[in-house]
Amino acid sequence: MAAKEDLQLLGLAVSPFAIRVRIALNLKGVSYENLEQNLMDKSELLLKSNPVHKKVPVLIHGGKPICESLVILQYVDEVWTAAPSILPAEPYNRAVARFWAGFVDDKLFPSMVGILKATTEEERAAKVSETLAAMGKLEEAFAERASGKPFFGGDSIGYVDLALGSTLIWLEAVRRMFGVAFIDAGETPLLAAWAERFREAEAANGELPDADIAVEFGRTLQARWAAASAAAN
Ligand SMILES: N[C@@H](CCC(=O)N[C@@H](CS)C(=O)NCC(=O)O)C(=O)O
Known part of the structure; x- marks a missing residue:
């Protein structure tokens, strides 16, 4: 208990x-x-x-x-030091985990939000390319870091899994809104399988709302950004 x-x-x-x-x-x-x-x-x-x-x-x-x-x-x-550990114990592996979690927040997520914020098709296409490129890097990182294990963190969900896994509903929302898949079995097969495992993990159960809720929220944000930009011009 x-x-x-x-x-x-x-x-x-x-x-x-x-x-x-x-x-x-x-x-x-x-x-x-x-x-x-x-x-x-x-x-x-x-x-x-x-x-x-x-x-x-x-x-x-x-x-x-x-x-x-x-x-x-x-x-x-x-x-709460009881297993599972979120960060790896070994200093180099901890540093690498922090690097990739930072990459999710500093590169992947802002590029993806840029797709929502874009006001022209060119701008949107550039942000889609940036997001796809960032995902390609994460696919490579997964191959190297997980080395055959189910998660970036090894046998259980760790720091990078939490950082990236929490963006899944937004990646799916953007796919539903603009028709671009960022994690897919053809381009990012390792992450596609990883995403399934992440969604099904007991700890994630009930914590990833349906992406339609994010779609609705995304549309509200888009309307607010458009209004703010109109007010500034
Ligand atoms: N770097 C922050 C980002 C948190 C963040 O952006 N939160 C958003 C919701 S997803 C927020 O509270 N936004 C309110 C605002 O910008 O006024 C973190 O990792 O906690």
């Missing part, structure tokens, strides 16, 4: 950054209170807990806020 913790997560069902934290907490068998946030009308608790970025997720442990999803994953791994 998991210990009852004084633990709250300020999150959002479709946020990839919150999804990775929820799956990490499931992996560790830690129970927490999920406090769904409305980003169009931010709560006092969110503003007070993450005054710098004012973003979800925030994990509040014993009243103390921890911000930034990758920082939260490391915190979770350090506080």
Whole structure:
């Protein structure tokens, strides 16, 4: 039976950054209170807990806020040390895992969001190419890092799996909106098989909402960006 913790997560069902934290907490068998946030009308608790970025997720442990999803994953791994480990034990492998998780957040995700934000077909095509190129790099990284094992983290979901796996609903949403597949059995066979395993993993069960919810959210974001850009011109 998991210990009852004084633990709250300020999150959002479709946020990839919150999804990775929820799956990490499931992996560790830690129970927490999920406090769904409305980003169009931010709560006092969110503003007070993450005054710098004012973003979800925030994990509040014993009243103390921890911000930034990758920082939260490391915190979770350090506080709840029972297996499975999220980060590898060996320093070089830890560094490489941090590198690839950073790559997901700094390259893959912004390129993919760029597809939603693009205002011309040329701009959109350039962002699609960037996203495909980033995915190609991740396919190569998987071949090298997993070396025949099911996950980047080896036998169980680890840091890079959480970083990339949490973006799956958005990759699928963008596929539904624009018809481009970023993970597919022809181009990225290793990641295609990995994505299936990730979705079916017990810890991910129920944490990856249907991509149609992300499609709807994506359309709302597109409308907001268009309105903001019209107001600025
Ligand atoms: N680097 C942050 C990104 C978090 C993030 O972008 N959260 C979005 C939701 S997916 C958010 O809260 N946005 C609110 C805003 O930008 O005002 C992390 O890893 O936690």
